[in-house]
Amino acid sequence: MMRFIFLGPPGAGKGTQAQTLAEHWNIPHISTGDILRQALREKTPLGVQAQGYMDKGELVPDGLVQDMVKERLNQRDTQSGWILDGFPRTVTQATFLSVLLQELNQSQHQVVNLDVPDDVVVARLLERGRNDDTEEVIRRRLEVYRSDTAPLIDYYRQQQILVVVNGNQSQEEVTNELKAVVNS
Ligand code: ADP
Numbered sequence: 001m002m003r004f005i006f007l008g009p010p011g012a013g014k015g016t017q018a019q020t021l022a023e024h025w026n027i028p029h030i031s032t033g034d035i036l037r038q039a040l041r042e043k044t045p046l047g048v049q050a051q052g053y054m055d056k057g058e059l060v061p062d063g064l065v066q067d068m069v070k071e072r073l074n075q076r077d078t079q080s081g082w083i084l085d086g087f088p089r090t091v092t093q094a095t096f097l098s099v100l101l102q103e104l105n106q107s108q109h110q111v112v113n114l115d116v117p118d119d120v121v122v123a124r125l126l127e128r129g130r131n132d133d134t135e136e137v138i139r140r141r142l143e144v145y146r147s148d149t150a151p152l153i154d155y156y157r158q159q160q161i162l163v164v165v166n167g168n169q170s171q172e173e174v175t176n177e178l179k180a181v182v183n184s
Contacts, residue, residue, distance in 0.1 A: 002082075003110070004083045005156075011124040012116045013167050013174060014085050014114055017175060030069070032086040035068055035072065037054075046064060057140030069100070089149045094155055111156040112178065113153055115165065120168055121142070122138060165181060
């Protein structure tokens with residue numbers, strides 16, 4: 001079973017780790033942030049609708065992101081597994097995903113929480129310097145993370161599918177820890 005949801009605050013290193021491990025396991029890396037940024041570059045209707053939210057550090061409305069994920073998980077390459085990075089980000093999205101995965105017969109999955117202290121996260125985001133990485137937008141993204149996304153940690157802990165990994169170590173160390181925990 002190679003199906004993983006990566007949780008963690010912005011700047012936790014989810015994207016980097018998800019990409020490395022997806023290559024290693026030869027499964028698709030599905031990043032809602034990447035899909036949205038591509039839609040934005042291509043100025044598709046989805047991109048146009050999402051831009052204002054992303055620029056402010058707000059979440060794109062659940063319905064838009066849910067449609068996007070449904071379409072992506074319905075593609076054939078997801079049969080071998082996947083890593084979901086950046087989704088779900090709200091309890092509503094998590095409930096939607098659980099129904100979707102049942103429909104797709106892909107219910108069995110694990111959730112990995114990349115745990116990183118706040119001050120480290122802010123420092124990393126400021127260093128990264130993406131368009132939406134200004135100090136104000138970072139602050140807002142962290143607030144949104146705490147209020148909307150962090151509750152998913154308990155949500156998945158209760159379902160007993162949560163694994164916590166220390167994200168505050170070198171990239172290689174995090175990768176190795178991830179490889180070790182998901183095989184056990
Ligand atoms: P980060 O690297 O900060 O974790 P992402 O690349 O995952 O950020 O996402 C960038 C932005 O895209 C978010 O701030 C948000 O506006 C939007 N976004 C991505 N995934 C979702 C989602 N599941 N629900 C709502 N908005 C999302």
